[in-house]
Amino acid sequence: MDIDDILKDFERQANQSTSSSNFENQLRQEDLQKLQQSWISERSSPEILPYEIELLERILLRLKEKIEFIEYNSIELQKTKDIKLKLMIIESEVQRINFLIRNYLRTRLYKIDNFTIYIHNTDEELKKLAPTELEYMERHFEILVELYNKQFLLKLPEALRPLDDNSGGINMVPEPNLSTSVFFKVANDINEIITIGDEHIELTNNGIYLMSYKLIRPLVMTGNVFLI
Structure with a gap:
């Protein structure tokens, strides 16, 4: 192998390394954008969304790597300022x-916390929780039951003690208000038409709308629209 072949091989490896690095950076940026959008959607949604x-x-794994990098290289600060x-940039990102x-x-x-009983009694809602969230919810539910029993439930007739009582047409379980109006943006070409009374609204890609959450709830779950 002559010098030209060696240089070409080195250039090829460098290009592959640069290409791989750019691809990884793109994935990291996309994940950060998804995290930011998930946070905004969670804050805007009246109900809890799938975890x-x-x-x-992926993000926590990268975060761990960054923290380990900072801890390891902090020792070198005494030797070099480079x-x-x-x-500092990595710490800001962390x-x-x-x-x-x-x-x-x-x-x-x-x-x-607000919808503990509702989530506890609804299989669809339970599936949205992470294992740690499910454990937290179960413990919170146990504490609520214990507190309510000690404070007043045990003093009532047995028929009035259930926490999920809805007799008399009154639901005693706090539930998310799915009729809440929300702003949302269409993320894909979905060719979806929302009917409100006599009005038909066609959802177009990148369009921003305001309407009742329950009308676009299925689209939120599939990721075709996101809340803003």
């Missing part, structure tokens, strides 16, 4: 990602 388990697993700027994850999870826990 983005695969997305969170890495300081790089570490803080930004942490903010999104914490707020995403806090929003979900807030809904679990």
